[in-house]
Amino acid sequence: QGQLVESGGGLVQPGGSLTLSCAASGIILRDLDVDWHRQVPGKQREWVAGISRSGSTVYTDSVKGRFIISRDNYKDTNILQMNDLKPEDTAVYYCNARKGLEVYWGQGTQVTVSS
Numbered sequence: 466q467g468q469l470v471e472s473g474g475g476l477v478q479p480g481g482s483l484t485l486s487c488a489a490s491g492i493i494l495r496d497l498d499v500d501w502h503r504q505v506p507g508k509q510r511e512w513v514a515g516i517s518r519s520g521s522t523v524y525t526d527s528v529k530g531r532f533i534i535s536r537d538n539y540k541d542t543n544i545l546q547m548n549d550l551k552p553e554d555t556a557v558y559y560c561n562a563r564k565g566l567e568v569y570w571g572q573g574t575q576v577t578v579s580s
Contacts, residue, residue: 467492474574487560503556
C-alpha cells in the first residue's frame with residue numbers, strides 16, 4: 466500500500482519562502498501525476514499546483530509566479546517551492562498522487578504565514 470509523507474511546513478513571515486517535500490513509500494512517485502492542495506479550517510480543500518508524469522506544470526492563479534512545483538527524480542520526491550508567501554497562503558498543504566484508479570494522499574503539513 467502506497468503512502469505519502471509531506472514535510473517542510475512551518476511558520477514564516479510574509480514575503481518569506483518555504484520548501485515543501487512529498488516523499489513516497491510503496492509506490493514510485495515519478496510514475497504518477499502529483500498535485501498539491503491546501504485547506505483552511507472550515508473551508509473546502511483547494512487545488513494549488515500539479516505536475517504530470519511528463520513534467521508539465523500548472524498552477525492556480527493565486528500562486529502563479531510565486532510557487533514552483535518540481536520533481537527530484539533521484540530521490541523520487543516532489544517539491545513545492547513557495548516564495549513571496551502571503552498570510553492568505555496559510556493552510557495545511559497536502560500532497561496527492563494519482564494514476565488511473567490509484568489515488569494517494571499525505572497527512573498534510575501546516576504552513577503559517579504571519580508576522
